[in-house]
Amino acid sequence: MSDYQVLIVGGGNAGISAAAKLLLKNGNLKVGIIEPSEKHYYQPAFSLVGGGTFDINTTVRDEESVIPHKATWIKDAVATFEPEQNTLTCASGKKYTYDYLIVAPGIQLDFDKVKGLKENLGKNGVTSNYTFQTAPYTFECLENFPKGGKAIFTSPNTPVKCGGAPQKSLYLSSDYLRRKGFLKDSDVHFYSGGTIIFGVKKYAETLLKVVARYGIKTHFFHNLTEIDGERKIAYFDKVDTAGKFLERIEQSFDMIHVTPPQSAPDFIKKSPLAVPVVPNTPFFGWVDVNKNTLQHVRYPNIFGLGDASSLPTAKTGAGVRKQMPVLVENLLSLMDGKPMTASYNGYASCPLITGYGKIVMAEFDYDNNPMETFPFDQSKERYSMWLLKKYALPFLYWNMILKGQM
Numbered sequence: 001m002s003d004y005q006v007l008i009v010g011g012g013n014a015g016i017s018a019a020a021k022l023l024l025k026n027g028n029l030k031v032g033i034i035e036p037s038e039k040h041y042y043q044p045a046f047s048l049v050g051g052g053t054f055d056i057n058t059t060v061r062d063e064e065s066v067i068p069h070k071a072t073w074i075k076d077a078v079a080t081f082e083p084e085q086n087t088l089t090c091a092s093g094k095k096y097t098y099d100y101l102i103v104a105p106g107i108q109l110d111f112d113k114v115k116g117l118k119e120n121l122g123k124n125g126v127t128s129n130y131t132f133q134t135a136p137y138t139f140e141c142l143e144n145f146p147k148g149g150k151a152i153f154t155s156p157n158t159p160v161k162c163g164g165a166p167q168k169s170l171y172l173s174s175d176y177l178r179r180k181g182f183l184k185d186s187d188v189h190f191y192s193g194g195t196i197i198f199g200v201k202k203y204a205e206t207l208l209k210v211v212a213r214y215g216i217k218t219h220f221f222h223n224l225t226e227i228d229g230e231r232k233i234a235y236f237d238k239v240d241t242a243g244k245f246l247e248r249i250e251q252s253f254d255m256i257h258v259t260p261p262q263s264a265p266d267f268i269k270k271s272p273l274a275v276p277v278v279p280n281t282p283f284f285g286w287v288d289v290n291k292n293t294l295q296h297v298r299y300p301n302i303f304g305l306g307d308a309s310s311l312p313t314a315k316t317g318a319g320v321r322k323q324m325p326v327l328v329e330n331l332l333s334l335m336d337g338k339p340m341t342a343s344y345n346g347y348a349s350c351p352l353i354t355g356y357g358k359i360v361m362a363e364f365d366y367d368n369n370p371m372e373t374f375p376f377d378q379s380k381e382r383y384s385m386w387l388l389k390k391y392a393l394p395f396l397y398w399n400m401i402l403k404g405q406m
Contacts, residue, residue, distance in 0.1 A: 002086065004032040006331070007098035008071075009078050009088070011035025011063055013401070014104035014306030014320045020068045020404030021328045027070060032098075034090065036077040040066045041132055042397055044317055047165060047353060048390060050129040050138030050257070051172035058394070060132060066402050078105070081271045083299045100301045100331060103273060103287050107161050107307035107315060110261040117258060120229030125255040129169050138169060141255040142176050149254035150187040151177070152234055154224045156261040157193025161307055163314045164198060164350040164362065166190075166259040167207065173257070174214035175355035188216045189251070191236055193223035202370050203352065203362040206379045210354045222249060224258065264308050273302065275310050283310040291366070292343040294327045300334070303327050311346065313366055318349030321401060347371055351389045359385035 006022060008015045011033050019031050040063045048054035067073045076090040089095050109130055111118045120126040127138045145151065151173060155166035170190050177183040190211070197211065197218070198204040211218060219236075225248075226235040234256055236249040268274055269285040273296065277284045287304035288297050291311050296302040305327050307315040323344050330340035346366025351359050358381040363371045372378045378385075400406045 002097040002099045004072070004096065005030045005099045005335075006032075006102065007088070007096060007100070008033045008102045008104060010104035010106055010306070010308070011037065011040065011067065011073070012104065012106045012306070013317050013397075014106070014324065015102065016040075016066050016068070016402050017320065017324050017404050018102055018104065018305055018328060019071045020402065021324060022331070022404075023068050023070045024404050025328065025332060029070075031068070031071040032074050032096065033067060033071050034074045034076055034078055034088075034096070035063060036075060036091075038063050038075075039132075042394055043161070044351075044389075044397075045394060046129045046132070046135040047168040047172065049135040050127075050169050051176060051353075051356070052139035052142070053356065054390065056132065056136050061398070066398075068403075078267055080267070081273055083272055083302060086301065098301075100303070100335065101299075102303050102305055102327065102331070103268070103308065104305040105265050105268065105308050107159075107262050108265045110158075110263055113261045114224050114258065115226040116229060117227050117260065120227055121258075124229035125232060125253060126227055126229055126258065127255065128258045128260060129165070130260060138173070138257060141257075142173055145177065145180075145182065145186070146254055147182050148185045148187075149182075150189070150252060152189045152191060152251060152253045152256040153259075154234075154256065155190070155192040155194060155259050157223045158261045158263060159315060160259055160262045161315045162317075162350050164352045166192070167197075168353040169257045170216065171210055171214065171352075171354045172356065174216060175358075178214065179356070183214065188214060189219065190216055191219045191222040191224065191234075191251075193221070195220055195241070198352075198362070200362060200364045200368045200370060202379045203360055203364075206360050206381070207352065207354070210381075219249075227256065227258070268308055273299070273304075283312065286310040291346070293330050293340050294323060294344060295330060295334075295340065303331055311344070313346040314348035314350060314364075316348045316350055317397075317401075318363075319347060321406065322347040324404075345371075351385060351393075353386075353389070354381050357383050357386045359389055361385040361388070 289304035329342040
């Protein structure tokens with residue numbers, strides 16, 4: 001007999017909401033959640049924290065408080081998977097067996113892939129909204145920003161959680177400088193390892209107007225590789241459209257907001273659950289799942305969910321909210337010996353903050369077709385979407401989403 005009927009790797013949004021939903025559907029299931037962290041963060045608010053308009057202390061709660069009361073919290077980290085034996089081994093050396101496995105450990109922040117970044121993060125004007133510790137420093141940098149200074153905002157050439165997030169800090173910071181009366185004398189740059197401002201044309205057209213409004217200088221095909229904090233210099237590798245290195249660019253800064261390179265967690269990359277590393281295969285290293293059913297392509301009793309999965313869509317909490325019910329329905333059908341009929345269409349959403357009180361609510365599917373919820377043009381900047389982002393969504397997250405109720 002297995003230790004758990006359903007074992008879940010990861011106690012973030014994906015893992016907790018899946019556990020809660022499963023137990024709402026069948027309260028007799030024996031469910032375990034493996035998660036080493038003692039704290040649970042509402043990360044979508046970190047961009048607002050960096051803009052000085054959200055209290056960082058309200059974004060964190062004890063992990064224990066969000067674990068469904070019928071689930072067992074295993075406070076450990078996964079080291080290896082043995083899927084043929086329906087077993088995994090944790091960092092402590094403890095092994096656990098399962099009937100079904102849900103893999104949802106989230107995404108890994110690779111700060112160490114930019115030379116000098118970890119050593120300077122949180123000082124010397126080097127900041128990032130991607131951690132609880134440094135998001136408040138972004139606003140400190142803005143408050144201390146010199147008139148006529150240079151601000152740099154970066155986006156890597158890797159997948160990131162919420163593809164639009166690097167631009168949220170860019171626009172909110174620009175609006176702060178505008179309100180301070182500094183923007184017209186400041187030099188604001190967006191350096192991206194990507195190729196375009198946004199993948200959905202409808203929303204990209206609005207964002208290009210926002211860029212023009214703030215006088216932001218954009219540089220695509222530029223990937224941040226090194227930061228010299230003492231001298232306040234950032235180094236970028238410029239590549240051509242084929243990814244071939246062209247030249248190294250050196251830029252001074254007064255503040256730099258860094259979106260770190262991101263990847264699947266190391267214990268996923270080196271596991272048999274990952275997409276194999278073969279030529280011309282995208283998403284290698286991520287949990288290898290069917291993009292519609294979320295079932296693993298090689299191990300039928302394993303499912304993947306959220307940012308660590310190979311799903312070819314934006315890695316967002318809104319995506320998890322649509323993936324999770326599909327996974328739960330298909331898993332329960334599989335357990336009952338029935339066909340899996342639920343299908344995920346790649347829905348993702350990104351509330352693109354374009355200034356204080358302004359948000360473009362981008363919603364789209366696998367094919368980058370808009371999938372809008374509201375009966376109005378969501379490519380327009382709206383105050384109503386700001387209210388949704390700042391007030392409604394955090395409430396729904398803690399009180400409904402983590403409880404599997406939406």
